[in-house]
Amino acid sequence: MSDRRRSDDYKQVSGYIPLELALEFKSICARLDISQSDAMEEMIQEWISKTTGSGAKNKPPEVPNTIADLVRLNMTKLKRCGVKNLQALAEGEVLPTPGDFAIITSALGIPEQERMKIWQGTYKPSVYPNTKGVKVYRVSESVKVDECEYS
Template sequence: MTDRRRSDDYKQISGYIPLDLALEFKSICARLGISQSDAIEEMTQEWIAKKTGSLAKKTQAPKTIADLVQANMAKLKRCGVKNLQALAKGEVLPTPGDFAIITSALAIPEEERKQIWQETFKISVYHDAKGVKLYKDSGGVKEDECEYS
């Protein structure tokens, strides 16, 4: 995950809000397991969308599952998918079920889901009667097999 303090892609913002609001905000973030930075980023995007009628400009569409999870960590923490930190770092891959939960929660269209899945696995795809089988590219050796449904 990006170290936001040292990244040129992030900027600190600050402001003053009533004490009771600040305490409630911190409590809810802790209870949900969401970083305050992720919550503020989500709220800022929603506020900008509300004020301008459009979404905050994203730098680039996510290409892999790790990119997708990293960009949407706050929303996904409420969906019950485990290992989000490891998924965001690309240390582990989601099960097909978790991938379905992630992409459904984020309303990712089917074609984009397939592209993200394929980019993540760098796979070769072939169709058969059971669906699409995906293989991790390892120089012609089948390391892992899972079915995308």
């Protein structure tokens, strides 16, 4: 993980909010195992988009080509789904198990066609020619059990 304090790509932002709101924010971040910086970044992006209407107009959404792209673009949301090694997955240091891939794509609501493209972008078909599918394991009520055919 990069050190945001020393990175030229990050800048500290601060302000004062009511004590109860600050304590609730810190408590929720700790419970969800999300850094306060990640949560604030997500909220500020949403606020800027809502306030200026610039989110969809000026910056087209990035389309993930690999599982690393998908995880990197959705890190904050995925911290809640229970998949381990998210930072290593985002940096492409490790590859997810088929079960983790299924959990990630289910948690993000990725359509089947997109799942197949991302899977094939990561695991080139020539590398795993016998890959027939990915079993989606039930880990919570939001994840459905199904079979994904990728050939």
